Amino acid sequence: MPTIKDVAKYASVSVATVSRVLNKKGYVSKEAEENVLKAISDLNYKPNSVARSLYHKTSKMIGLLIPDISNPFFPELARAVEDVALTYGYTVVICNTDEDIRKEAQYLEALQQKYIDGLILTTNQLSTDNYENLGIPLVALDRQFSNRVPTVSSKNYEGARKATEYLIKNGSEFIAHIRGPYHVKPADDRYRGFKDVVEEQGIAHIVVDCDFTMTNAMEVAKGLFEKYPTIDAVFASSDIAAAGVLKVAKNINKQIPEDLQIIGFDGIPLGEMLTPAITTVAQPIYKMGALSARLLIKQIEKQLLDVRNYEVETTIQYRETTRSDT
Amino acid sequence: MPTIKDVAKYASVSVATVSRVLNKKGYVSKEAEENVLKAISDLNYKPNSVARSLYHKTSKMIGLLIPDISNPFFPELARAVEDVALTYGYTVVICNTDEDIRKEAQYLEALQQKYIDGLILTTNQLSTDNYENLGIPLVALDRQFSNRVPTVSSKNYEGARKATEYLIKNGSEFIAHIRGPYHVKPADDRYRGFKDVVEEQGIAHIVVDCDFTMTNAMEVAKGLFEKYPTIDAVFASSDIAAAGVLKVAKNINKQIPEDLQIIGFDGIPLGEMLTPAITTVAQPIYKMGALSARLLIKQIEKQLLDVRNYEVETTIQYRETTRSDT
DNA sequence: CCCTTACCTGTAACCCGTTACACACACTAT
DNA sequence: ATAGTGTGTGTAACGGGTTACAGGTAAGGG
Numbered sequence: 118m119p120t121i122k123d124v125a126k127y128a129s130v131s132v133a134t135v136s137r138v139l140n141k142k143g144y145v146s147k148e149a150e151e152n153v154l155k156a157i158s159d160l161n162y163k164p165n166s167v168a169r170s171l172y173h174k175t176s177k178m179i180g181l182l183i184p185d186i187s188n189p190f191f192p193e194l195a196r197a198v199e200d201v202a203l204t205y206g207y208t209v210v211i212c213n214t215d216e217d218i219r220k221e222a223q224y225l226e227a228l229q230q231k232y233i234d235g236l237i238l239t240t241n242q243l244s245t246d247n248y249e250n251l252g253i254p255l256v257a258l259d260r261q262f263s264n265r266v267p268t269v270s271s272k273n274y275e276g277a278r279k280a281t282e283y284l285i286k287n288g289s290e291f292i293a294h295i296r297g298p299y300h301v302k303p304a305d306d307r308y309r310g311f312k313d314v315v316e317e318q319g320i321a322h323i324v325v326d327c328d329f330t331m332t333n334a335m336e337v338a339k340g341l342f343e344k345y346p347t348i349d350a351v352f353a354s355s356d357i358a359a360a361g362v363l364k365v366a367k368n369i370n371k372q373i374p375e376d377l378q379i380i381g382f383d384g385i386p387l388g389e390m391l392t393p394a395i396t397t398v399a400q401p402i403y404k405m406g407a408l409s410a411r412l413l414i415k416q417i418e419k420q421l422l423d424v425r426n427y428e429v430e431t432t433i434q435y436r437e438t439t440r441s442d443t
Numbered sequence: 444m445p446t447i448k449d450v451a452k453y454a455s456v457s458v459a460t461v462s463r464v465l466n467k468k469g470y471v472s473k474e475a476e477e478n479v480l481k482a483i484s485d486l487n488y489k490p491n492s493v494a495r496s497l498y499h500k501t502s503k504m505i506g507l508l509i510p511d512i513s514n515p516f517f518p519e520l521a522r523a524v525e526d527v528a529l530t531y532g533y534t535v536v537i538c539n540t541d542e543d544i545r546k547e548a549q550y551l552e553a554l555q556q557k558y559i560d561g562l563i564l565t566t567n568q569l570s571t572d573n574y575e576n577l578g579i580p581l582v583a584l585d586r587q588f589s590n591r592v593p594t595v596s597s598k599n600y601e602g603a604r605k606a607t608e609y610l611i612k613n614g615s616e617f618i619a620h621i622r623g624p625y626h627v628k629p630a631d632d633r634y635r636g637f638k639d640v641v642e643e644q645g646i647a648h649i650v651v652d653c654d655f656t657m658t659n660a661m662e663v664a665k666g667l668f669e670k671y672p673t674i675d676a677v678f679a680s681s682d683i684a685a686a687g688v689l690k691v692a693k694n695i696n697k698q699i700p701e702d703l704q705i706i707g708f709d710g711i712p713l714g715e716m717l718t719p720a721i722t723t724v725a726q727p728i729y730k731m732g733a734l735s736a737r738l739l740i741k742q743i744e745k746q747l748l749d750v751r752n753y754e755v756e757t758t759i760q761y762r763e764t765t766r767s768d769t
Numbered sequence: 770c771c772c773t774t775a776c777c778t779g780t781a782a783c784c785c786g787t788t789a790c791a792c793a794c795a796c797t798a799t
Numbered sequence: 800a801t802a803g804t805g806t807g808t809g810t811a812a813c814g815g816g817t818t819a820c821a822g823g824t825a826a827g828g829g
Contacts, residue, residue: 118555120815131779136817143818144776166556167502168815170493172784178536178557187522187712192513199512199539203546208553210504211537213525220529227534229444230492231504331716360716367718386513390657390686391717392693446785457809462787469788470807494785497814 119160128156139164176232179413180210182224183239188329189357189385190402191239194258197406198237205414207234218242225251235413238262254416258409260302267416267425269409273303273382276398276431277310280352280380283433285314287440289350289378291321293341295362297354298328307354307382323348327358334361342369349377356381356388359395363438379438384431393437400431445486454482465490502558505739508538508550509565514655515683515711516728517565520584523732524563531740533560544568551577561739564588580742584735586628593742593751595735599629599708602724602757603636606678606706609759611640613766615676615704617647619667621688623680624654633680633708649674653684660687668695675703682707682714685721689764705764710757719763726757 121139125132130149137143138153145153156162170176181198183191199209210233212224221242228236235254241262248255249265261268284292294311297304308324315322323345327337334353338361341348353359359381363373371377373393381388384399408427415422447465451458456475463469464479471479482488496502507524509517525535536559538550547568554562561580567588574581575591587594610618620637623630634650641648649671653663660679664687667674679685685707689699697703699719707714710725734753741748 121817122815132816133779133818134777137778140817144778146777149777163552163556165497165558165815166553167493167496167558168784169817170784171491171497171786171815172817174784176493185522186512186525187518189515189518192515192518195537196511196513196539199537203549208536208538208550208557210534211521211525212534213522223529224534226489227492230489231534232491232493331712364716364718386657387713387716390690390713392690447787448785458786459788459809460807463808466787470805472807475807491785494814495787497785497816498787500814 118165119162120165121162123160124153124156124162127160128152170232174232175234175417177206178208178210178231178233179410179417180212180224180228180233180236181239182212182214182221182236184216184329185213186211189387190355190383193385193402194239194406197403198410201407201410201414207414214240214242216240216242222247229253234417237409237413238266254413256409256413256416258405261426262302267412267422269405269412269427269429270303271400271405271429271431273306273431274310276382276400277307277352278314279431279433280382280398281311281314283439284350284352284378284380285318285320287350287374287378289320291323291345291348292350292352293345293348294322294324295327295334295337295341295351295353295358296324297358298326304354311352327354329355329357331357331361331364334358335365338362338365342366342371351377351379353379353381356383356385356395356397359397359438360387360391363391363393363395374438374440378440380433384434388434389436396436396439397434398431399434401429405429444491445488446491447488449486450479450482450488453486454478496558500558501560501743503532504534504536504557504559505736505743506536506538506550506554506559506562507565508540508547508562510542510655511539512537515713516681516709519711519728520565520732523729524736527733527736527740533740540566540568542566542568548573555579560743563735563739564592580739582735582739582742584731587752588628593738593748595731595738595753595755596629597726597731597755597757599632599757600636602708602726603633603678604640605757605759606708606724607637607640609765610676610678610704610706611644611646613676613700613704615646617649617671617674618676618678619671619674620648620650621653621660621663621667621677621679621684622650623684624652630680637678653680655681655683657683657687657690660684661691664688664691668692668697677703677705679705679707682709682711682721682723685723685764686713686717689717689719689721700764700766704766706759708757710760714760714762722762722765723760724757725760727755731755 121132121135124135134149135153137145138150202209214221237256237258239258245263255266257266257268296308325337327334351362359379362379366377381395381397384397388395388397447458447461450461460475461479463471464476528535540547563582563584565584571589581592583592583594622634651663653660677688685705688705692703707721707723710723714721714723
């Protein structure tokens with residue numbers, strides 16, 4: 118690979134002139150510029166971005182910390198981040214943290230040593246300081262953890278309310294909520310939305326815990342239906358959980374949506390692939406990912422943020438696991 | 444962030460000594476070592492990997508070029524690559540190429556400029572030279588493209604044969620094959636496996652094309668069932684396609700597996716989530732990803748490869764879209 | 770004709786590690 | 800006493816860019 122020195126020699130100028138041409142900075146005569154340009158193309162010269170990084174202390178790389186790319190919620194998010202990053206000339210480093218504090222710390226250290234330009238966080242096991250001390254721009258995606266960090270999330274509370282109200286409107290009288298993990302903000306908000314509505318309207322209800330896996334959701338659902346056979350609707354905190362509920366319900370021959378309504382949350386593609394397709398409170402996942410990437414890059418490029426916190430709308434996707442459809 | 448000079452000053456030694464301690468190379472007295480170690484921990488010094496990269500022309504980063512992370516086949520692969528990479532101290536840069544020649548070229552250039560240490564390729568739009576000219580270790584994953592490049596793939600031809608034979612054994616007499624894109628080697632091999640079996644056994648069959656999306660699969664399946672209502676089995680080249688077929692079949696009230704058997708290929712988690720769960724020719728996806736990462740890192744670290752090409756076994760996951768189950 | 774200003778260019782320091790090389794010392798072998 | 804080996808340490812060049820600074824030329828104004 119040719120270096121800037123080779124180009125300089127070939128074009129009979131100094132490296133400074135080459136650099137000036139490359140960066141379109143400072144004065145360069147037309148003649149010199151042409152020579153340099155020709156040298157660059159003749160030698161097929163590509164500036165070395167590591168050397169640039171070293172000097173500028175930036176890397177044109179951003180990190181995306183997610184719990185697990187194989188959780189179907191994240192690929193679309195990652196895709197959006199990557200798409201936006203690419204258009205601005207950034208590359209994305211994906212880090213699966215498994216919500217493990219040690220892996221997270223390990224990644225943070227590695228990324229910092231590489232002069233990573235910014236971080237999108239959908240995970241926050243470490244204390245806030247650990248992130249802020251990195252001294253680089255951050256965006257919290259889906260989960261918020263500090264009011265100093267710009268955040269992109271969706272209206273989880275409202276979405277949960279809408280879902281619950283919809284189930285009730287369709288005639289359900291005993292609703293189960295399968296909630297997500299406790300330390301996760303969206304799961305808490307969805308739970309609150311559910312609880313507030315059922316309590317306001319005096320509807321019989323039950324809440325059970327579940328992690329992010331479908332296997333767990335199936336176990337939980339099985340136990341639920343055995344213990345409370347009269348449950349006539351389930352609001353699941355994720356589409357994965359809803360899919361698990363659906364599978365169990367079909368196995369025990371419940372008619373969907375006649376005997377049991379199911380509504381999920383997230384709006385992942387899986388929901389539509391199932392039969393019956395799952396009604397869900399959809400978040401604009403791609404949009405959230407893209408938005409957070411833009412928000413991050415804006416910070417990196419020292420632009421002022423007009424809005425620091427985005428709460429995007431959720432919309433109910435009316436599909437086949439709920440009755441009536443308006 | 445402290446630099447090696449700060450550490451040297453604090454420990455009253457030269458930077459060379461600090462470097463020697465860091466890399467455990469050359470002679471260092473016990474006393475000096477202790478001082479340096481103390482300085483490192485007192486100052487919380489972390490060596491700057493960009494500077495290291497510049498000198499060593501390596502980056503401890505590997506690139507993973509995939510068509511699209513939101514295609515459910517890839518997250519598990521990416522996850523495996525990332526897990527292995529992490530244990531060897533590498534970070535992974537994910538590149539969604541969309542099978543687009545220009546995006547691929549753009550990534551290749553960016554990665555090369557960053558001194559990327561190696562590449563795992565599941566995509567090959569560019570000509571072989573473009574990859575080999577990078578002068579870095581490569582691994583072809585899922586698709587092979589040159590006998591100079593170590594490859595990890597699964598026995599697509601055999602898997603397809605097994606699937607087709609299984610459908611026939613279960614009594615199907617008119618089998619459709621929904622094949623994948625033409626330029627993709629695994630799709631071709633699966634097609635050949637299917638064709639050879641139906642021709643050997645003189646079974647009525649039809650082959651139709653389809654891309655990687657479920658929407659397309661649904662369109663294709665709809666057309667197929669309208670035109671050939673007597674089709675009694677479908678072998679789809681991917682689980683996504685199989686899911687599309689299943690959905691269409693259920694919509695037109697075909698009894699699965701009584702009226703119609705469906706078998707997919709890949710073994711993505713989705714297959715199990717559906718009801719009925721899709722019988723599929725499963726590839727050990729995680730294993731393939733992990734294997735290719737190890738293969739790549741071995742090359743990067745100049746170890747000799749005892750085996751250069753891995754063809755992993757496929758296994759039929761007997762589930763609910765096929766009859767009998769042995 | 771002198772001074773200012775715009776334009777153009779090169780030298781060298783800098784970013785932060787790594788390592789070749791030189792030098793110094795202690796000890797053994799001859 | 801002298802050469803040779805193993806230790807221990809520092810200086811400086813290097814990797815490949817960027818840029819402050821110095822210095823040079825030409826044009827325009829007074």
